Amino acid sequence: MYVATKGGERAIDAAHDWLAEERRGDPSVPELSIAQIREQMRLAVNRVMAEGSLYDPDLAALAIKQARGDLIEAIFLIRAYRTTLPRFGASLPVETDAMAITRRISATFKDVPGGQVLGPTFDYTHRLLDFKLAAEGEAPEAARKPADDTPAPHVLALLDRDGLMEPLEMSDAEPGDLTREPLEMPADRPLRLQALTRGDEGFVLSMAYSTQRGYGRTHAFVGELRIGTCAVEMEIPELGFSVEIGEVELSECETVNQFTGSKTEPPQFTRGYGLVFGQNERKSISMSLVDRSLRWEELGEDDTGAPAQDAEFVLYHCDNIQATGFLEHIKLPHYVDFQSELELIRRLRKAAGADMQEAAE
Template sequence: MYVAVKGGEKAIASAHALLAKRGAGSTERIDHGQVADQLGVLVSRVMSEGSLYDPELAAKAILQAQGDVLEAVTLLRSYRTTLPRFGTTEPLDTAGLPSERRVSATVKDVPGGQQLGATFDYTHRLLADELTTPEIPDPDVAVDEPMPRVTDLLGHGALIEPDRPEGWADPDPGDLTREPTTFPMTRAERLQALARGDEGFLLSLGYSTQRGFGNTHPFVGEVRVGEVEVLFDAPEIGHDVPIGRIEVTECQMVNQFVGSSDRPPQFTRGYGLVFGRAERKAMSMSLVDRALRSDEFGERRVSPAQDEEFVIAHSDNVQATGFVEHLKLPHYVDFQAELGLIRRLNAEFAEREEARDE
């Protein structure tokens, strides 16, 4: 609150009115249902970084923010803080995730087959005058055919680190939205922070690990997009209660590991799981996750992507946006103080120059 600033209420009210117009008014206003239905990738990003799965609310936030993703994420997180908490859900069982899209860059004839689904990977990057809906051919692979994970196939031959090390217990992860962030973090807490992190920031960090700033040589073990059932933990009933299905994107990245004195050479894992259809985010998350596991494998930390505190402290786009954009607000008193300091230092410098000339 800038209490020294007076008389700006009318200007602020006018700014709010201009913002609410959402354009010149010569075109028909977009409905949030259209946004949710036709801008699914954008909605997925806002839900993931806003930590709230609700396509309708995410679409409304996007409209209110005029397409500003970070502003929409801020709106969604703010709304999230007002919601009551009734309990917790069980971990998502993605092993049997019925895939709308499932690709592997490591195994061509993967059991269950590859499903391209909806992807930009093979499209020509040419602007179309009008978007059309082509006919979709029948898939070659039955959707209900078992689709074991590629990493599970590698695990049978001890070629990849186990998903759960021997004697490993699964502790309840902390809630970063309710508890202060402390370092070092557990991997579960890191993954939670990365899932909420800014896609562009994680993409750049993931890219850096492949350019010599992370010492990784990754392969996409598998990327899956599909709906998974959410089970609510209801102790008073005595069993879990299904409360709905959500769309998620899961990525398992396979990375080389040369071995150490107590661990054999084998592949290691990077993991990403996000709301909606967001392959780029899930892949970036899995690359950064693997880079942050350097201490587990006795690797030297020599790059930004391997520095847990740097990555986690700067990946939150709401915090970053607030810190950067607050610079637009009045800082008159601070600037006047620094201006006075510069003038005084300049005067002292001039006096020293005069004394030296004499």
């Protein structure tokens, strides 16, 4: 005898309990602390902050712990928390020129004022599993040199001086806010950049990669990649001046793109821009490539039909929280719609069967 399934609520509670037990894993293994995740899983924390659009390493670490290391789930937790926070105001634009640099490289010049700084990078590590890390207790220390106060101006600004770069469009206009207004097409560059910086790293990476393989090629060089901390300042109307309210780690990438001119623009170098929370260079480089690719229209380039040129395609599909939610929703019950399909297919088959029989006779 069939009885309609009851006790959905009990099933949900039991599932949550089971999840909590699995999250902890073997209790004889020490539990991870938030500080451990924050310090030792820093690049995961950075990704969660970037795609969660919330700069808070402790909360990101907590989210990673709660999500059992599923970073998209962790990003989701941060996003849902972020929307409940009150807004006190907006900071002044961050001056990345004044960044306290930990890593800075230019692929376009052998040396640049302020110097190249390799910083803590995987770049030249040989990807050999380091079994020493399996043992505990290491606290390696790198050699230090005294702080260097030499200014490190943006490399692209140096090309600007020669008039070879497309001029930067300066504006004091208030940029739109993707999280407060529905995304509409055509989206201007500030909105596109917002979507990309919180877009899924894998998606943005693949889009950027596709431009390199010829789907909307933009001939990009990394003019400069800089990573470090920047002061965040806010104007306090009651005080009449701005105060520093904290600092954030940022990865900024500017690409220099060869451009032989178009119907509307002279030959010059053009630029793509990427800016992401934390040390997150793969994402910032990817972002700058996709940004450049999306600028085809304003630069008078041809639409080659490449996916990375299609703003509507890129912007409506780069958000992994939207994507994963909708993708996974197909596991929810759909038996009402499926029933209507069942009935339709049966009816069509019956009609087709009758037709075929008629034809045979």
